[in-house]
Amino acid sequence: MADSFSLMQEQYTKILKKYLEEKNETGLYHAQQFSKKVLENQISPEEVVSLHLDALEKYFPDLPQGVFDSFEFLLEVMMGYGMAYREHQSLRDKQKELETEINVAASMQQTFLPKEIPSVDALDVGVISVPASKMSGDYYHFIKDDNDCIGVAIADIIGKGVPAALCMSMIKYAMDSLPEQRLQPGALLDNLNRVVEQNVASNMFITMMYGSYDPRVHHFYYSGAGHEPGFYYHYDTDTFEELYAKGLVLGIKRDTTFREYHKKVEPGDFIVLLSDGVTECRTDDGFIEREELTRLIRKYKHLPAQEIVDNVFYQLEKLQGFQLRDDFSLIILRRKV
C-alpha cells in the first residue's frame, strides 16, 4: 500500500508537471486515466488532495504559503468524502458476501424442487419455474403412487425473494410430512392449512392449487386455496375453460375446508396450472390478459407439453423485455391421445 502510494505520488507529480508545461488535452486525458488508477488503488479523496499538495510543494516550492495552506484546508473538507468512500468500500464487501450467501441459498432451494417429473404412460407433462430474482417464492411438487396416480401441487407465496423462499421451504417440509392425503386434494389442503396457520408468520400468505390425476380412469381431482385459476383445455371443441377452485388462502383461518372438484379428462385434453407471475406479466400497456395466455398456449399446442411451457415462457419473457417482475411457474399435464 505504502509502495503503491509513493508510486502514485511519483506518477501524479509527473503528469501534473507535464500538463502545466504543455497545457493540452493529452495532459487532461492522462489526468482522467489517473483518476481510474486512483480508484483501483483504493486511494481516498483526502489522499488525492495530499498528492496534489505534495506535487505542488515539489514542483513549485516558491508559491505563496497561502496556496499550500489552502490545500491543507481542502484536505480537511474532503475528510467527509473520505469517510463516505470508506463506508462505500466496506458496504461493497458486505454486499459481495451477501450475494455469495444468497447464491448458496438459491442453489439449496433448487434442491427442494422435484429433480424429475414422474412419468406415466398416459400423461405428457411440462414444467417451467423461473424465479424473478435469485430465490423463488413459487413452489411445485409432483408425486406418483403405486397405482401410477400423480399428485401435483403449485404454490405461490405472496411476496418475493428471501422471505418468500424461507416460507417456501416450510411448505415443502409440510407437504413431505403429509403423505397419507397426497391423492385427496381437499384433505391435503385442510391439513396443510393447519400447519401453515400454526407455523408461518401471520403476514405470510400462501396460495395453492393441488390436483391428483388417476390414469386408470382419467379423472382429475383438484382443490384450491386462493390460487390463480388455471385452464382446462378441451381437445374436441378446441376451447379453454377456467380451472377454478374456490378456497381461502392458506394460513388465514384454522378451520377451513377445501372443496374438491373433479374433471373427466378425455384424450388430448390438458390441464394448465400457473402462478400469478404468469398472468401478472406486465408490459408497458399493463398486465397481459388471460386471453393472451390462452392464445399463446394454443399457438404451441401441437408441441410436447414441455415445449409448450418453454415457448410460452420465452414469449412472455420477451414481452417484458427479459425482466421478470414476479416468479413464474407454469405446468401442463396432457392426456396423451
Added chain:
Amino acid sequence: MSVQSNVEVHTEWGIVSARQAGRNLAKELGFSSVDQARITTAISELARNIYLYAEKGEIIIESVERMQSTGRKKGIKITAKDEGPGIKNIRQVMEDGFTTSGGLGAGLPGVKRLMDEFDIDSIAGEGTEITTIKWNS
C-alpha cells in the same frame, strides 16, 4: 516522551481544543498531513458524541510506542471518556448506516476505519470509554 493532554469537553470549544491538542501531537510525532486530518476528524467525532450525548467528558491524547521487529513504532492514542448515559446496543451503533445523521460513513464505524485500533466500552447508565490508536507508518 510521555506527553499527555487532557481536554475537558463540555462545549464546542472543547471539541476544537481537543482537535488542536491532537493535531499538535500528531505533528510532533511526524504524521503526514493526511493522517493529521484523519486523527483530528476522529477526535471531532468522539468529542461531538460526548458533547451531544453525555453533555460532558474528556478527551485524553497521548503518544504510544510499540517495539516491533522492524524497530520502534510510534503512535497517537485518543481516549474519549464520559459518565453519560452509555450506549445500550454497542453492536448496533458499530454497524454502518445506524448513525442518526444518516450515516455517509461518519460516526463510530467511520472513526474505526480512520484509525488503526479501536476499542469501546460502555455501560448503560454509567458511561462510555472509547480508545483508538493511529500508528505512524
